[in-house]
Structures are given as C-alpha cells and as structure tokens.
Amino acid sequence: MAQTSTLGRRTPTILTVPGLNGSGPAHWQTLWEQGRTDTIRADLGSLSSPRRNAWVTRLDQSIRTARAPVILAAHSLGCLAVAWWAALAGQTWGWPVAGALLVAPPDVDRHDVRDELRDFGPSPRVLLPFPSIVVASTDDPYACFQRSFDMARDWGSHFVDAGPLGHLNAASGLGWWREGQDLLDRLTGVATNPAPHAGGPADVMAALAAGKWQTHRH
Numbered sequence: 107m108a109q110t111s112t113l114g115r116r117t118p119t120i121l122t123v124p125g126l127n128g129s130g131p132a133h134w135q136t137l138w139e140q141g142r143t144d145t146i147r148a149d150l151g152s153l154s155s156p157r158r159n160a161w162v163t164r165l166d167q168s169i170r171t172a173r174a175p176v177i178l179a180a181h182s183l184g185c186l187a188v189a190w191w192a193a194l195a196g197q198t199w200g201w202p203v204a205g206a207l208l209v210a211p212p213d214v215d216r217h218d219v220r221d222e223l224r225d226f227g228p229s230p231r232v233l234l235p236f237p238s239i240v241v242a243s244t245d246d247p248y249a250c251f252q253r254s255f256d257m258a259r260d261w262g263s264h265f266v267d268a269g270p271l272g273h274l275n276a277a278s279g280l281g282w283w284r285e286g287q288d289l290l291d292r293l294t295g296v297a298t299n300p301a302p303h304a305g306g307p308a309d310v311m312a313a314l315a316a317g318k319w320q321t322h323r324h
Contacts, residue, residue, distance in 0.1 A: 118204055118298055119172040120145040120290070123165060125182025125212075126222055128153040132276040134283040135181055141282065145179075146172070150187065158225045161187045162194060175204035177294050182248070182273065185211035185240075186226040189261060193230040199307060205297030206238040207290050210274040211257050212248035231260040237297045237310045238263040239289055243271040243278075262307070264314045295319030 122135040122145060129135040129147075139145045148168035150161045165187050169176050180188045185208040197203060213219070214227035240263040242254030249257075251267075258265040266289060272278045280286070292314065296302055302313040313319060 116175055116298065117144065118175045118177045118294055120177050120179055120294075121168060121172055122147045123178055123180035123184035123188055124148075124150065124153060125180075125184045126153065126156060126220075129181065130276055132281075133181075134276075134280050134286055135179065137282050138179065138287075148178075148184075150184075154222075156183060156222060156225065158187075158190055162191050165191050166195060169202055172202075174202035175200075175298060176202055177204055177290070177297060178206040179209075179290060180206060181209045181275065182212055183214075183223060183226060185209065186214060186223075186229065189230045189232070189234070189257075190226065192234045192236075192261075193232045197235050199235050200237070200297065200303060200310075203236045205236050205293045206234065207241070207286070207293055208238055208258075208261075208263060209241045209286065210243060210246055210248070211240065211254065213250065213253045213257075216249075216253075229257060229260070233260075233262040233307075237293060237307075237314055239266055239293055239314065240264070241266045241268050241274065241286070241289065243268045243274050245270045246273050248273060262311065264311060292317050292319070 148165055150164045178188050188206055214223050214229055240258035244251050296313045296319045299319045302310040
C-alpha cells in the first residue's frame with residue numbers, strides 16, 4: 107500500500123503496446139508517441155510473427171526499464187499481451203503498472219482466428235491488477251461486440267462503446283483520436299490519485315466510470 111500512496115506525486119510513463127504488424131505513421135499510437143513528451147513504445151520484437159511468451163517477456167522488460175508508474179496504451183493483439191503479462195507477472199495492485207487503456211482487443215478464442223493470433227489463446231480470464239478501460243467498436247471485424255464486453259468483464263475493466271469505428275486503427279480515420287486521449291487522461295488521473303486507491307480496486311473502478319479525476323495533457 108505504501109507504493110500506491112505515492113502515485114499522485116509521480117508522473118507516469120505512457121507505454122504504447124502495438125498489435126500485429128505494429129502501428130504505422132497514421133495510427134493513433136504513433137501520433138501520441140510523436141505528440142506527447144511522456145509517451146514511448148514498448149519494444150515487443152517481431153511484430154509480424156508474434157509469439158505470446160516472447161511478447162510478454164519483451165513487454166515485461168519495457169515495463170521494468172520505464173520510469174514507474176507506467177500506464178499502458180495497447181491496441182489489438184497488444185491488449186492480449188497486456189492481459190497475459192498481468193496473468194503471469196504477479197504484480198501487486200497498481201505498481202509498476204498503474205493502469206491500462208485496452209483498445210480493440212481481438213477475439214483469439216474464435217474458431218476462425220487468424221493463425222498469427224492463435225498463440226495468444228485462450229484469452230486469459232483474470233482480473234487485471236491495475237485500473238483499466240476496454241474500448242470496443244460495434245463493428246470490429248476481429249471481435250464481436252458482445253465478446254469485447256465479455257473480455258472487459260473478465261479483466262475487471264471499465265467498458266466503453268466507441269460506436270461503429272471498425273478496428274479502431276488508422277483505417278478508422280481516428281487521427282490523433284481525441285476521445286482516446288480523453289479516456290487516457292481519465293485513466294491516468296484515477297490511476298495516479300491516491301484517494302481512490304485508499305478504498306481498493308472497487309473504488310478505483312467506480313472513479314473511472316464516473317470520470318472523477320482527469321489529468322492535463324502533455
């Protein structure tokens with residue numbers, strides 16, 4: 107508990123976690139990395155031939171070498187890397203990862219899952235040891251809306267309906283993605299404020315849902 111009580115006095119590192127084949131120049135992750143002084147990308151190694159254990163190991167290295175606390179901003183298969191890291195790392199609540207924005211996680215349990223994603227199944231059904239938000243589109247080709255909601259429930263995440271925006275990537279035309287920035291600000295504000303942590307995970311998630319704390323953008 108002593109660690110989480112100091113979160114409010116420390117500026118978090120925003121660590122983006124890309125999905126299959128990475129994030130190109132028009133992807134919101136890349137734009138955030140270029141436009142924010144607090145944001146860097148996790149080095150997952152091979153992005154075109156992902157392997158669960160290799161990605162989780164590399165993500166762990168990126169988390170351990172970043173300045174804590176860390177807020178993860180993951181997209182697509184990167185969300186599954188985060189979930190598997192949480193299942194295997196055994197971190198205490200909120201440290202060193204203080205929160206995660208999980209955008210468009212794919213359904214790796216579907217019978218027709220792409221071969222490149224198969225190594226990440228079955229999706230871990232574990233409560234994440236940090237505040238989290240799952241953002242899903244109603245017409246994502248890689249996960250039906252109900253399945254996205256189920257993953258958020260399994261992970262104990264606050265769920266956000268983004269509307270019909272495809273896979274929430276560059277092809278969705280999001281650009282800087284202001285709505286995503288708003289969610290990141292909300293998550294960062296809650297994750298690094300000592301007040302909600304005092305009541306435990308339930309109070310943190312209630313504060314997330316209410317949007318009670320916000321941060322100023324970098």
